[in-house]
Amino acid sequence: IYGEVQRPGQLRLERGMTVRQALAAGGGPTLRGTERGLALHRRNAAGQVEISKPTMDDLLQNGDVIYVRESLF
Numbered sequence: 001i002y003g004e005v006q007r008p009g010q011l012r013l014e015r016g017m018t019v020r021q022a023l024a025a026g027g028g029p030t031l032r033g034t035e036r037g038l039a040l041h042r043r044n045a046a047g048q049v050e051i052s053k054p055t056m057d058d059l060l061q062n063g064d065v066i067y068v069r070e071s072l073f
Contacts, residue, residue, distance in 0.1 A: 003068035004033025013062060020056040021064055029068050037069030047048040 006027025014021070019038065029035060041055040042064050053064045054066070 001068070003066075004030045004037075004070050005068050012060045013060060013064075016062050018056065019054045019058050019060065019066060022060060023056075024038060026068075030068050031069045034071035035068075037071065038047070039067040039069065041065040041067065 001011055001022055005023070006029075008026065011022055011025050011048065019040070022030070023035070023038075024053075034054070038054055040045050040052050040058070042052070044050050
């Protein structure tokens with residue numbers, strides 16, 4: 001998990017871990033971060049990175065990267 005979180009970096013992926021749980025494990029967003037600015041980077045079967053806007057209840061897979069963007073206000 002990277003970007004505007006309290007403790008960015010690698011997290012241990014637990015079975016059934018959701019985006020919400022990963023964000024909590026990273027200490028939550030900083031004062032400048034926003035939960036509405038999440039981006040999930042995931043490699044597809046061809047090895048290309050696909051970027052999506054996850055919901056808080058989406059399940060994570062091995063190798064997923066979550067970016068928390070800065071709030072504009």
